[in-house]
Amino acid sequence: MSKPVNLDILNSGQIRNDWSLGEIEAIYNQPFNDLLFAAQTIHRQHFNPNQVQTSTLLSIKTGACPEDCAYCPQSGHYNTGLSKEQLMAVEEVVTKAQQAKETGATRFCMGAAWRSPREKDLAVVLEMVKQVKSLGLETCVTLGMLDDDQAQQLADAGLDYYNHNLDTSPEYYQQIITTRTYENRLDTLQNVRDAGINVCSGGIIGMGEQTQDRYGLIQQLANMPEHPQSVPINMLVAVEGTPLGEVEKLDSIDFVRMIATARIVMPKSYIRLSAGREDMNKETQTLCYTAGANSIFYGEKLLTTANPEAEADMKLFKQLGIKPEGSEATQEELVQELAQELPKKKEMFYDATQA
Ligand code: SF4
Numbered sequence: 001m002s003k004p005v006n007l008d009i010l011n012s013g014q015i016r017n018d019w020s021l022g023e024i025e026a027i028y029n030q031p032f033n034d035l036l037f038a039a040q041t042i043h044r045q046h047f048n049p050n051q052v053q054t055s056t057l058l059s060i061k062t063g064a065c066p067e068d069c070a071y072c073p074q075s076g077h078y079n080t081g082l083s084k085e086q087l088m089a090v091e092e093v094v095t096k097a098q099q100a101k102e103t104g105a106t107r108f109c110m111g112a113a114w115r116s117p118r119e120k121d122l123a124v125v126l127e128m129v130k131q132v133k134s135l136g137l138e139t140c141v142t143l144g145m146l147d148d149d150q151a152q153q154l155a156d157a158g159l160d161y162y163n164h165n166l167d168t169s170p171e172y173y174q175q176i177i178t179t180r181t182y183e184n185r186l187d188t189l190q191n192v193r194d195a196g197i198n199v200c201s202g203g204i205i206g207m208g209e210q211t212q213d214r215y216g217l218i219q220q221l222a223n224m225p226e227h228p229q230s231v232p233i234n235m236l237v238a239v240e241g242t243p244l245g246e247v248e249k250l251d252s253i254d255f256v257r258m259i260a261t262a263r264i265v266m267p268k269s270y271i272r273l274s275a276g277r278e279d280m281n282k283e284t285q286t287l288c289y290t291a292g293a294n295s296i297f298y299g300e301k302l303l304t305t306a307n308p309e310a311e312a313d314m315k316l317f318k319q320l321g322i323k324p325e326g327s328e329a330t331q332e333e334l335v336q337e338l339a340q341e342l343p344k345k346k347e348m349f350y351d352a353t354q355a
Helices: 021-028 032-046 090-102 119-133 148-156 182-194 211-222 252-265 282-290 310-320 331-345
Strands: 051-061 107-112 138-142 161-163 198-200 203-205 230-235 270-273 295-297
Touching (some): 021 032, 021 252, 032 252, 032 282, 051 090, 051 119, 090 107, 090 119, 107 119, 107 161, 119 138, 119 148, 161 230, 198 230, 203 211, 230 252, 252 270, 282 310
Parallel strands (some): 051 295, 107 138, 161 198, 203 230, 230 270, 270 295
8 A cells, every 4th residue: 555645745735747656656546535535625726626617529530540549440550440531621610619519518629630730731720720719619629740830820820729648658658659659749749838729638548558657647747847738538448440449448446546646736737537438427427526527528429439428418417516617507507408409419520430
C-alpha cells in the first residue's frame, strides 16, 4: 500500500508542474474513499460540483488515416469495415452544429482523420471554425499534427480548443503508434499553446498498459508548462480488426482512480469522460462525477463509436442534480425537449459504422 498522501498539501490550492511518478502513484493508490474525498474536495475549490460541461463531437472526415494508432478503427492500416468519407461541406457541418446547440451542447468538436491537415483542407476547416463560432458555440478541432503556422491560422479563425492526445506514457507509446513519435505530439501541443489556443489533451487507458504507464501519462500531462485546459480520459473501446480488438476490458474502479488522480494533480482542468462511456453503467459514471469529471461528450455518436444517448445523459444529470454548464435551460426542460426532439434528430450525427 502506498504512503498516505498529506491532504493539507493537496488542499493548498497550489498548481504544480513538477509531479514525480512516486507522488502520482501514491495518490492513485490511496484507499478509494480517501482518494474520492480528496478529489471531490479539490474539485469544489475550483468548480461548481453540480455542473458538467457538454461537448458534441462530429467526425468531419472519417477513415483512411495514414497513422497506425493500434486502437483506432479509422486507421487505414486495419480492416475494421469502416467506410472512408471525404471532408464534409461547411454548410453541412454548420447545420449539425446548430442542432447540437439546440440539444444543449456548449462546445462543438470537429474531428478529421489526418496525419496533419493539407493546406486546402485547412482552409475549409478555418471556415467551419468561423461559422460554428458565430452560432455562439465554443469550437474545438482535432486534425492531427500542426506546425506553428497552422496553429496560428486556427487561432486567427477564433478556434477555442485544439485536441491532440498523448494517448499513454512515453514508455508504452511505441506499442501503440509507430508512425509518429511522442515528441511529435508534444511539439504540436507546444505550437497550439504558443498560438494561444486552449489545449485539450489526455489519453486512453485499458490498452494493455501497466499501471505505471497510467502514472506516466498523468505525469506528462500535469508537468506541461501549463496544464491542458481540458483532459479527456478515455476507456479503450476495443474494435474488432484493430490490434487492440481483443484486449481485456478495464476494471471500472481503475478508471475512476484515473479520473480522481487527474483531478487532484490538475485541479483547474476540465476532466472529460470520453470514449468508453457507453460501456459504463450509471453508477460508474456517477463515481466519475464524484471523482471530479466535469465534462462529457454528448450526442448520439462519438466519432465512430457509440455514445450513450443524450437523453440518458440528461436523465442521469437530473437524478444527480447536475446542470449542463452554460446551458440556459434547466435539465428538466432539456429532458422534455430531448424526448420530443431526439426521434427527429436521428440523422444528426454521422454514423460511420452504418456507412
Ligand atoms: S487516432 Fe487519429 S491519428 Fe490515429 S489512426 Fe485514428 S484518426 Fe488517425
